[in-house]
Amino acid sequence: MPDKLERYRSRRDATRTPEPVPPEPPAPGDGDAFVIQEHHARSLHWDLRLERDGVLVSWAVPKGLPADPQTNHLAVHTEDHPMEYLTFHGEIPQGEYGGGTMTVWDTGTYETEKWSDREVKVVLRGTRASGRFVLFRTRGKNWMIHRMDEAVRDPFPTLDPMLPTERARPPRDAAAYAFEFAWGGRRLLVPVDGGRTDAAREHPWLRALAQSFGSRSAVLDGEVATLGGAEILVLYDLLYDDGHALLDRPYAERRAALEALEVSGSRWQVAPSWPGEAGPVRQAAREQGLPGVVAKRLDSPYEAGPSTSWLFIPS
Known part of the structure; x- marks a missing residue:
């Protein structure tokens, strides 16, 4: 034998x-x-x-x-x-x-x-x-x-990114919002599946980010900003996680799920977020020469295109 x-x-x-x-x-x-x-x-x-x-x-x-x-x-x-x-x-x-x-x-x-x-x-x-x-x-x-069985996960979302509406002043009900820096970069949705991402075609350095997810599927929302002379992917939302679409979940829940992933690397990071802290975040944005802040309603679902649930306030 x-x-x-x-x-x-x-x-x-x-x-x-x-x-x-x-x-x-x-x-x-x-x-x-x-x-x-x-x-x-x-x-x-x-x-x-x-x-x-x-x-x-x-x-x-x-x-x-x-x-x-x-x-x-x-x-x-x-x-x-x-x-x-x-x-x-x-x-x-x-x-x-x-x-x-x-x-x-x-x-x-x-x-x-x-x-x-x-x-x-x-x-x-x-x-x-x-x-x-x-x-x-x-x-x-x-x-x-x-x-041969039925699908065991939600379909991947294919949509345009959610965009903030510009306002001159922060909302009065600041406690209902999370405040984040506006980084002045270029928005990028990053789908990750099977340890790979189509976003690596334009940004090859994102291959390592996708590989770090292993078999976990995800769609990340953020922007590519230039910080310290290098391109960095700044992440601030999670639209899909491990087979489940999160578009209808409130922003606070999506944000918590993003932070739970503990995504961190030399070329990518989760952006800081401060619920209710309109004044201090706006002042910090001015001091760092950033274009402004974005206020995001904590209870808002993810809506493709312009939305009044996200507000851009110039610094």
């Missing part, structure tokens, strides 16, 4: 990687375990592994499992992995095959509905990954993965 781990073993040196490298061929088995690992290698991807005949049959899925049956994701069929990989996590040294950080994203059991050389249909029963999926081979060596 051929050794199903021969290819796996040939790509790894047990003295240089913490990965399990069994010296013997695998024993036959009939288990039904699966694992999905988040793999920050040369490019972020997720590894789906299904127990089959004593090994873990594996696919690398660059964008993760599809959440919507309308969208198929690429799944690259890789070498079989040993059963010990069900619980493997750690740092594979750079320069080694698959070098990078690997964590267990989900694990559980699965049911096989069909298994052939060209099509694998399974029902996953995990904590984060569940439902019916089919992996199917396309022309050549490529595979795709398709969700």
Whole structure:
């Protein structure tokens, strides 16, 4: 009987990687375990592994499992992995095959509905990954993965950014608003899905921000401002988070959800916000040479285009 781990073993040196490298061929088995690992290698991807005949049959899925049956994701069929990989996590040294950080994203059991050389249909029963999926081979060596259940998340919002209406003075009911600096930058909505963002086409430095989200989907609202001679993404709203649209939620709730993400980097930051502090924030804006402040009603939903719920007050 051929050794199903021969290819796996040939790509790894047990003295240089913490990965399990069994010296013997695998024993036959009939288990039904699966694992999905988040793999920050040369490019972020997720590894789906299904127990089959004593090994873990594996696919690398660059964008993760599809959440919507309308969208198929690429799944690259890789070498079989040993059963010990069900619980493997750690740092594979750079320069080694698959070098990078690997964590267990989900694990559980699965049911096989069909298994052939060209099509694998399974029902996953995990904590984060569940439902019916089919992996199917396309022309050549490529595979795709398709969700057979209904969508498990709200559709991504596609809309124009919410814009403030200019007023000469702060609102009288200041306690109903949060006050933030007007940065004088260019507005930018940043959709993040599968560790990637289309905004990186214009701003390549945003790739690292998207990768930091892992499998978490989001739509961030902010602006690209020049601070200290460098472009910085200043974030102040969250329109979509982990499969759920937040457009109808009040601004105070969206803002709290944004802060809970703890998004921080050398090129991006969450803008400070001060509920009810109209005078001091406006004075600070003048002192820093900023164009003004924006007052945002704490109870306002997100409205595309100009809105009287957001007010620009010149400094």
